[in-house]
Amino acid sequence: MTMRHTxxxxxxxxxxxxxxxxxxxxxxxRPRCHSDEECVETxxxxxxxxxxxxxxxxxxxxxxxGDQEHCEPLPGGDGYCHPNRICEWNAxxxxxxxxxxxxxxxxxxxCSIDLxxxxxxxxxxxxxxxxxxxxxxxxxxxxxxxxxxxxxxxDGCECNAETEEGRRFCAKGTCYAGTCADDSHCEWGQVCVxxxxxxxxxxxxxxxxxxxxxxxxxxxxxxAFDRCDGAANYCLRDTxxxxxxxxxxxxVNGEPCPNGFTCADVLVLTSAECTSxxxxxxxxSAPACESDDDCQRPSGRCVDGRCAGFCLVHEGGxxxxxxxxxxxxxxxxxxxxxxxxxxxxxxxxxxxxxxxIVCHVGQNGYGYCKIGRNxxxxxxxxxxxxxxxxxxxxxx
Numbered sequence: 001m002t003m004r005h006t007x008x009x010x011x012x013x014x015x016x017x018x019x020x021x022x023x024x025x026x027x028x029x030r031p032r033c034h035s036d037e038e039c040v041e042t043x044x045x046x047x048x049x050x051x052x053x054x055x056x057x058x059x060x061x062x063x064x065x066g067d068q069e070h071c072e073p074l075p076g077g078d079g080y081c082h083p084n085r086i087c088e089w090n091a092x093x094x095x096x097x098x099x100x101x102x103x104x105x106x107x108x109x110x111c112s113i114d115l116x117x118x119x120x121x122x123x124x125x126x127x128x129x130x131x132x133x134x135x136x137x138x139x140x141x142x143x144x145x146x147x148x149x150x151x152x153x154x155d156g157c158e159c160n161a162e163t164e165e166g167r168r169f170c171a172k173g174t175c176y177a178g179t180c181a182d183d184s185h186c187e188w189g190q191v192c193v194x195x196x197x198x199x200x201x202x203x204x205x206x207x208x209x210x211x212x213x214x215x216x217x218x219x220x221x222x223x224a225f226d227r228c229d230g231a232a233n234y235c236l237r238d239t240x241x242x243x244x245x246x247x248x249x250x251x252v253n254g255e256p257c258p259n260g261f262t263c264a265d266v267l268v269l270t271s272a273e274c275t276s277x278x279x280x281x282x283x284x285s286a287p288a289c290e291s292d293d294d295c296q297r298p299s300g301r302c303v304d305g306r307c308a309g310f311c312l313v314h315e316g317g318x319x320x321x322x323x324x325x326x327x328x329x330x331x332x333x334x335x336x337x338x339x340x341x342x343x344x345x346x347x348x349x350x351x352x353x354x355x356x357i358v359c360h361v362g363q364n365g366y367g368y369c370k371i372g373r374n375x376x377x378x379x380x381x382x383x384x385x386x387x388x389x390x391x392x393x394x395x396x
Contacts, residue, residue: 252344275319287307295307299364342372
């Protein structure tokens with residue numbers, strides 16, 4: 001009985017001794033470093049620090065390593081220097097590694113350029129790790145914008161660097177959702193404006209109510225100047241969607257258009273009605289010609305030694321209007337209330353409105369009278385889409 005107790009006592013003592021030894025050598029319980037300075041001195045290079053979480057010295061960046069080594073920084077790496085392995089693409093590296101295209105070496109963790117970081121993160125050059133942030137809107141997720149702090153609040157971060165190396169010197173911002181930096185972050189037909197809440201620095205997208213954008217209108221036969229809710233807002237023809245006509249909004253004086261819209265020339269035919277080309281006679285100011293080849297800009301016909309326009313009829317129509325070959329065939333306007341009566345350009349006197357409406361060569365080569373400029377949906381955007389967005393935003 002005594003022997004069994006003795007053996008049990010000895011076994012317990014041995015176990016206790018082993019535990020004590022293990023505790024003394026455990027790096028987690030007994031730190032191997034006490035300060036960053038100690039780690040720099042021990043390794044003889046900068047960018048070493050004492051990491052309390054692992055109780056030892058760890059490298060921060062490649063500067064901590066030898067010429068043919070690189071750092072795998074914590075927390076993604078192990079905090080040690082590793083031999084370089086040259087690569088051209090990820091297939092040259094082992095599983096769990098990637099090819100750092102900036103240095104052409106395989107890495108297990110960290111980063112050297114922003115492209116190696118996930119969405120909403122950029123590469124911190126000091127630590128070679130991905131950190132939350134952004135330098136451009138492209139660094140953020142869908143419907144998010146990259147905003148930087150300025151004296152006036154928050155504005156879109158500007159980074160004009162053309163290389164990944166250059167991006168390192170761009171300001172680092174934060175990705176925000178539910179806001180905008182400019183009109184391009186809004187839906188079609190919207191603009192980015194200051195928040196109505198003065199305590200909220202984030203801008204918001206709102207429907208542009210400065211004019212009847214994309215509202216349905218009716219162009220009366222023979223009236224090329226049908227207006228939509230104001231001078232120089234013209235009823236325009238839509239050739240891309242089911243709406244035959246829609247309202248444009250004046251932008252001749254540099255007024256901005258909402259997202260999805262562009263400021264385009266408003267072109268109309270002359271007021272001369274016709275049923276065939278024979279109805280379009282040469283004006284007195286038409287250039288001389290010997291053949292149709294002499295009437296190319298704009299496209300015309302040589303009639304009795306002078307250029308004349310064509311009779312252009314809409315599909316399914318029986319009559320139309322003549323195209324122009326000279327500016328004199330286009331309508332004249334006067335200064336009315338500080339604006340030219342047709343183009344909507346600012347004016348002081350009638351003379352300011354002369355020579356503004358000219359014969360312009362259209363995409364099909366025919367001559368049209370340019371009477372102004374209106375905001376209209378850009379290529380790939382239809383008024384149906386714009387109106388659907390507006391209806392959806394107005395639904396409570």
